[in-house]
């Protein structure tokens with residue numbers, strides 16, 4: 001007979017609640033998940049946490065516990081995060097008005113300093129700390145702190161306007177190289193890499209990068225099996241204001257049409273564009289799901305009833 005409970009025998013978010021209620025039903029659930037766990041063991045999944053979600057403390061805690069679960073059963077999750085809302089809040093506090101050009105934040109010196117502090121410092125460390133608090137192991141990969149753990153390198157992003165003119169975005173970057181070895185070494189050591197959407201330019205300065213495109217670059221570099229975007233909508237909708245108009249499976253031509261018609265707008269544009277580019281470069285399964293729905297990540301991975309929108313490539 002066991003005389004003392006083993007660690008983590010109670011729910012990590014509700015310490016008083018024993019796991020052993022309805023034990024038989026729970027064992028059934030475990031057995032049901034066994035096939036999925038086996039299928040996805042050792043598979044790399046890149047999980048992008050959007051800024052809208054980072055503002056929802058309850059949803060975020062549940063998601064991070066799901067990520068700890070994935071790591072515990074032998075999957076290799078990699079977290080990429082944005083934090084657009086938090087940057088805008090910090091800018092407002094500093095009296096700076098945010099300005100967006102084609103979905104990208106115009107980033108002057110002061111905005112860059114704020115983005116580095118919020119993304120690279122506060123949010124990145126906070127996410128890694130919570131993963132550890134919930135029983136997982138995590139490594140915050142930011143350039144701040146005693147050792148430079150940055151894994152993303154890039155160059156200024158060049159955008160062309162409607163009349164062919166160059167659009168000035170300030171210190172906004174695009175990722176040209178990912179330190180794949182460092183990320184993979186962490187995964188294989190059972191640690192969850194946590195990556196902020198900043199990259200280092202050739203002159204050594206950091207650049208602010210759209211987090212959806214960072215997730216894409218990381219997924220491509222490590223040859224991820226899956227890329228999952230967690231946002232604050234149930235997926236891509238035909239009408240962005242109608243949650244009943246969810247598109248379950250979205251092909252590349254249809255997606256391009258929806259962007260042209262303006263049905264896909266705002267922050268959904270870089271997300272869908274990143275999905276299409278990622279598919280073209282070999283990542284097979286890409287999903288946009290609602291991170292506010294409890295266990296949406298696990299439902300997407302470990303059940304047949306996928307939630308949200310799956311983006312699929314052109315038929316061969």
Ligand SMILES: Nc1ncnc2c1ncn2[C@@H]1O[C@H](COP(=O)(O)OP(=O)(O)O)[C@@H](O)[C@H]1O
Pocket residue numbers: 049050051052053082084230231232233235236237238239240263264265266267268269
């Ligand atoms: N067709 C669409 N379907 C779903 N959401 C859309 C669509 N077009 C625009 N959106 C908007 O895109 C937002 C998600 O993008 P964004 O705010 O950048 O998310 P995140 O911060 O999670 O990356 C949604 O909250 C929604 O308002």
Ligand SMILES: CC(=O)N[C@@H](CCC(=O)OP(=O)(O)O)C(=O)O
Pocket residue numbers: 049050051052081082083084085087103104105115172173197208209210211212267
């Ligand atoms: C260049 C650029 O636009 N960078 C983004 C980086 C954060 C981000 O993308 O956050 P979400 O995932 O919350 O949208 C920004 O400054 O908002």
